[in-house]
Amino acid sequence: MQKHGGDPFNPFPIVNNAVSNIICSMCFGQRFDYTNSEFKKMLDFMSRGLEICLNNQLQLVNICSWLYYLPFGPFKELRQIEKDITTFLKKIIKDHRESLDVENPQDFIDMYLLHVEEEKKNNSNSSFNEDYLFYIIGDLFIAGTDTTTNSLLWCLLYMSLNPDVQDKVHEEIERVIGADRAPSLTDKAQMPYTEATIMEVQRLTMVVPLSIPHMTSEKTVLQGYTIPKGTVIIPNLWSVHRDPAIWEKPDDFNPNRFLDDQGQVMKKETFIPFGIGEAGVYGRAAGKDGTVPHVCEPDAEFHICFT
Template identity: 40%
Template sequence: MAGLRWPDAQELLVLLLGLLLVCYLIRARMSNKLPPGPSAWWQLVNIFSSDRKPPHIQLEQYRKRYGDVTTLYILWMPIILLSGFQTIQEALIQYSREFAGRPRTRINDLLTKCQGIIYAPYGRSWKQQRRFTLTILRNFGLGTITFEEKILEEAKYLIDTLKAPLEGQAADPRPVITSAVSNVMCMIIFGRRFHYEDKTFKHLVGLYDQMLRIHSGFWMRICAVFPIILYLPGPQQRIFENQAAILAILQGFIEQHRETLSGETIRDFIDAYLLEMEKERDGSPDSMLTEGNLLHDIHDLFLGGTETTSTTLYWGLLYMMAYPDVQVKCQKEIDEVIGRSRRPSMEDSSDMPYVSAVIHEVQRYANIFPVSVVRAMTQDTAFMGHQIKKDTLVLINLYSALTDEGQWKHPHQFNPENFLNDSGEFFKPDAFIPFSMGVRACLGERLAKMELFLFFTSLLQHLEFHWPDATTSPNLEGQYKIVVEPQPYEMLVRRRETLGDL
């Protein structure tokens, strides 16, 4: 062992140049019908870059140079980037199934075993998980008054938490916002809400936050390109340690439900899944309702149902402080339509065009998912004059649709007029696609819309939000953590005058 040594800088440079040569030779043998794009240096630079800026900034530069259909490379592996609303719409609607796959990478296989909803490949298992999940959500009253009441009850806890200890002193609202939104998912999945200081609850929420940071970090990028590193000791093993900790907690909830399961009362998602799994075990031996899929479905629901909505609300409060005139106009409309004593209802949204426009503008301008979860082609496809082979990776540049200059009045400004017509009525442009489109559009879109309207309206009905330092302005530049979230901030919370009972 004494004779072993690390290669010096010159030897590493030779190895790197050799690797690049191999990449270019492989690329030269590929079809010349792929769209144009930058060189393979792009990924080599970005893999080893410590820059945490959102990826859409660089992708938009490529779009301007190469067009709405661009080829990027991870070494010799091509990735097709789709930009612009018309291009995205054609791909995800007219070629919906062809663009509906997920890449079979080694790291995804190890983390999910192709189970669940978010990262599962397009096929029978994914279709059954999605269909069954939507059925359960409908059965539990999604879109009904009963479901609204659950969200409004959580909004009450959130408001009480914000106005009691935080009034008069600046504090970061992110933890309590995340806890409130997480509790809505807990009621759906586990059949109960948790106190914000519950140890298990805080630990689970913290693990998900840690997971997002790990998955957007340096080692995740390295392991995606060089899978062999997954089998070596080192800091990259935190990816699996974090996943194991999350799944262990979720498995514990499943076992608790199994011990108290009763066919007479279906308490939540886990109950419904376990009962249906038992039913199909005898009648449908090839059913894809399995223990593994249940575990990963819960994982995906908690992740997707918490992070997107809580981050959007976090942005929303920041924008209300950055644009206090918008906050005042929202509160004026809330007072006129709802008042101070009655709880909001989804039925109110049709009578509140300005508040609806503001909520949608927060989603558009915050742009928390500038690039959708990576897809893969399910078959060889001729698309817009290019031949794209099966299993080719595809990125959907949602940011380009949400800022498309041909679709929006003020594409690069925060302005609720993007969702108001000349008569002041709410309207939604076709290019508003923060939940993506087609067969793999976000299945939690309806739930997210309910939560955003009810939480946002309840908060502004009873509280005012102020930037604590009059000498500075809010920082509206985001940071990338799978989703784009605000830089951590503190705010002042004040009760609105003459509050009614919540």
Template identity: 45%
Template sequence: MSYDELFTNVAALAVFVLVLLLFVLRSTSRPAHLPPGPTPWPLIGNFPSLRGDLFTALQKLRSMYGDVYLLYMGSMPTVFVHDLDNIREVLVTRGDEFADRPNLMIAEKISKGKGVANTSGEVWKQQRRYTLHTLRDFGVGKSSLEQKVMEEVEVLIQCLRDTGGDTFPMGKLLHTSVSNVICSIVFGNRFEHEDPKFVKYMKAIDENIESVGFAGPINFLPWLKYIPGDFFKYHRTLRNVDMVEAFILDEIKSHKETLDPDEPRDFIDAYLSEIARCQDDENSTFEDEQLLKVIGDLFVAGTETSATTLRWALFYMINYPDVQTKVRAEIHSVIGRGRFPTMADRKQMPYMEATLMEVQRCGDVAPLGVPHAASRNTSLAGYVIPKGTTVITVFSSLHSDPNIWKNPKMFDPSRFLDSDGNVIKCESLLPFSAGKRVCLGESLARMELFLFLTSMLQRFVFKAPKGMTSLPEERLLGLTQSPVPYELRALFDE
């Protein structure tokens, strides 16, 4: 090798090392006035700080850096927020400043900047306002929706009776029943539980709810999607989305062929009429693909949270049989056994109300909520939060805080009752988030939880499979935090 070639190679190596050093320094430096946090690693950021149990790791970081700290998820700065005052600051007091959604790769790939759940700005405002208004028109939040919910309750009760007290898995049955309520609002009809097309649709949704937990790191480390074997289930997730959307598109096509703009039968009819009404408005965001994405968001908001919470409810009824006995006694005292419950019964059933609240606290279905992003340069707890920064509200820190709840790991509905047996409302219980981006399906979910659980406990005693006295408390963190799939027995009690 000549001197010139040697000099060229050494110079190239020096430039490479310098560039790498600058990248490392930039990746690990923390601009002044940002929230505190650990020094990030190059490329992967602070992911090593989250190894092991996620919530134990977050609590450890909280003890080191305070209630507001910053982690780099890959190269994406992400602020984690604990404590009720800080969380309410983000969601309610200054909700406009934290109302955006971050640019997460999987969410962007699925939503394509459309829908309600993963959009920001004017698109989000138009779509959310219209969706809420139209859902109310079709009964959400009103007593008129009870009939649709109770239709599914009665089918579910018959399915439970058909088990004959034998051991069976409850998850699929609950998910299908709750999903059918949304189907009746959006599509104008329900589906039989064994309808092959509907079964395929539900299977794809169920798989994605579980696989989101595996695919999550790809949001921050996009190169992971190229690892052979689809280890993070990224490609399977996208295939399932295509399958679900094909099902929805068939329904939209069928509605277009039979649409009467003057007599909307369901959400799809109403939305199609809105598209036609706004076709000459250049500022309108209403079009066919928006409708497709909004429907997908409705199924997530109106199905998954409720179905998972009901699975937690039955889990706790089995593991705490004394609570189950008290709830059933109140049901039989107020409603009896001869009729189904109505929402009007709820005010007379404080122990059932307290039980549902405790299920939501202990089950902690959405422990990290849905990520927010700063819509402009702002601040929080004295720290600078630049525009676009991802912000995660750690609800699990509220729901399990020993400073708020006595013996937080104990399932105890009485914590929500005063000495006179009246329900105590608690600001630290936020199962549906709060503020401008509170869950779209909250009012529907509350109705479903009461009517489904009350109806089931009115007629059945739930027990663990024979040979077991309780169910193991193991958790899966996917789209929601759910109990591991379990089996039970539903013993009909006339």
């Protein structure tokens, strides 16, 4: 951002690269230079794969699983992307296996490989194997990179459109963090207004408007409606966060709705931007907690405006 000076620029590639590198550090134990061709290629694969999965045609796979194997259209392209991502990850996993230090694991892949070996020794019937590692890393990237990147971009936009809010956040950052160190998650407890601002941005924008599909394990009745066993349920999180029966003036941007009379953050059961249950745990951690230091750093150093 500093390189652009006061000139306008598109923040997406900068933000996306920065967030993705955090996931890379956690999974691979290394960061990639933004100009690294393999890194850029992998991000393109992940982004395109997610875009295809949101395609209306791909949604039909949840109903007719055989559609996934059709030899044309987005189905064929998605399978090719999965192969390309798998090839990239296999090389990294191979390098980790060769350099693995049992006494000193360095990252998520090391920990996973060690656990696979333990499972082989203790449980020959365990389904815990290396094949699942590809899917887990993919989930980490999608849950962590996409949600955090989009939340950050929306935060930058709302800051630029609401300079009074930006000034309050800036003042809080200066008071708590100052200019001599980088922000960390431990600062969050002392920065209620900044946290409330991020929560309000996430409530308004809903980076995941429709939550992860669930399925009923048994027949149930909800508010007079009978839902048969095996029904696919897709929660509409956008509706929850724009419901005027729950939120006063839901279309207005107002961080104060998340603050009590003492200026501390109020935890609301109706605030569920990443869904509920265990399936949304990582999305919440990455999308909410991971956004805090990323918002603090640019807002501490720059005045953000929209052109």
